[in-house]
Amino acid sequence: METTRSFLGTILSNGEEIGESAKANANRIVVRVSFFDAEIELKALRNDALHDPPKHKYAFLIDNSVLFESARPFLETLQSVEPMSIPFGDYIAREGSLVGVEVPPPRYSCAPGFRFNLSCLMNEGMNVQSLNTQDANSIAQVRQELIAGSYLDRSQAESVVDALSRQISLIQG
Secondary structure (H helix, E strand, O other): OOEEEEEEEEEOOOHHHHHHHHHHOOOOOOOOEEEOOHHHHHHHHHOOOOOOOOOEEEEEEEEOOHHHHHHHHHHHHHHHOOHHHOOOHHHHOOOOOOOOOOOOOOHHHHOOOOOEOOHHHEOOOOOOOOEOOOOHHHHHHHHHHHHHHEOOOHHHHHHHHHHHHOOOOOOOO
16 A cells, blocks of 8 residues: 655755755756754664655655645644644544545534525526535535536636535635
């Protein structure tokens, strides 16, 4: 089984050093990185191997301190709480792939008679039914009506429906 591990770190090299590295070799950039995990930092300093191929893939998130500072409170909380007590812990603390994991609608949208009125998103003269997040047919129909008759493009329309009909949703763009 192939796994992916991620290591977080901060770039210590300044822009001038990175520029000089790029000039020295067009195919490779050398940067100094300080990893947040002391064990990984030690392995990097020793040039120790991080894996035995082909069992693992590695991803490195390198930051210039802006991203880390914005995520610091979240990361510190994750270190100090029980994983299953975290909101959305079923997704965040889950091992392995999220493929096939059912994501239910938001709790508030499950109240009897609750519907989203999305008519404000429609072009003039176009109508859309109310979105019932507990009905797959309603979700599919509203998605198509927004794509066909709203001022949103396809991706935006799908993102709105996804965000309203799931407890958690990732929107890129």
